[in-house]
Amino acid sequence: MEHKIQPLLNYISKYIVLSKKDEAVLMSKLIYRKYLKGQYIAQQGDVCKYECFVISGCTKMFFADEEGQEHIVMFSIEDWWTADMGSFITQTPADYNVQCIENTELVLFSYDVIEELYTEIPQLERFFRKIIEKAFVASQKRIVRSFSLSAKDRYLYFRNQYPKIEQRIPQYMIASYLGITKEFLSKIKGQLIIDQ
Amino acid sequence: MEHKIQPLLNYISKYIVLSKKDEAVLMSKLIYRKYLKGQYIAQQGDVCKYECFVISGCTKMFFADEEGQEHIVMFSIEDWWTADMGSFITQTPADYNVQCIENTELVLFSYDVIEELYTEIPQLERFFRKIIEKAFVASQKRIVRSFSLSAKDRYLYFRNQYPKIEQRIPQYMIASYLGITKEFLSKIKGQLIIDQ
DNA sequence: AAATGATGTTAATCTAGTTTAACTTTTACT
């Protein structure tokens, strides 16, 4: 299993230095799991049991509104996280679904394990603080963009910021992430081609 | 100074238990400061030096876009935080301004002090992790509302969630926070009165 | 009390983005 979660260890080492012993403790408590395209990792209404680190593949987190419309909140690819954090930290039913868009390899941190780990390896508290700080900043910037940019500019920003993601994901999901209809995104793309 | 920052100590005690000694260390490193209505706590372009805990009063965090339009990202009242976290954690120029809407009392955590505190009182790492987890969850829920609710429903949600804030803040700022014009908010309120 | 500036309202016109619906292209399955 060691080599499979190596990307996670590399990722952690960017934030904190762990001893070999700590790494061993960590590895002994984590779950490595493969999912197929289309498979659900977590479901709206269930308590979110895991924080998930993506080793490979791609996931979307979304919810269905009263009319059954799907709204995508985030995508996650290699070296990023996914989970309904609200449900995870309060251990109450989730607002969101997490589903694989590609075959995906994950490392799962269960709620109980992560609490144990905070005690056994106090540095992980710092690690997760920093990760969440970054996620919070990104989230707030997204709010700002959603209010101050037009749909076209939000799309251009997305394309520029996540060129790798755009290739891998159907357009209608990108539209959902941007908060517009797939028809309007199609129109925007057509317009951009005309403008060259 | 002790009694002035008591609300902060009470707030912290909801998340972690600090010894009297730790409390004394903490207090010795914090800055208590009063601001007048209209005064700026932080400015777009400057590096954000402090994380601020609000003892009393009210602040807004906002940015001015290219056309000079003001967009309000968040309000903060008693027992909440304010700062451009992105600027604070990276110590790079801020995207946002923070300004007092009322006379305001703050407790300031400077960047250097907070790093020292994480080392001297490791429990604070946990405390801030939990605070930021909550802030991140709230931020993500706001994204969801901005995409899935109409302006009217966002206003109703705001009014319901923050009844105390609504009383204290001019309507045009609430419109800015909701991502709509003051004229349209006025129309929504008129409509709500007719519907009763 | 008058005057200034900040805040809030109303209404007409305009536009970014939605809805509906028909059609085309691509992908995946037998």
Next chain:
DNA sequence: AGTAAAAGTTAAACTAGATTAACATCATTT
């Protein structure tokens, strides 16, 4: 290869919300 399903396009009619502009109210200062 042939077919069905999924994904993407186009265009017309519509709507939520913006813009502009004129006016009303309220608070603060002189």
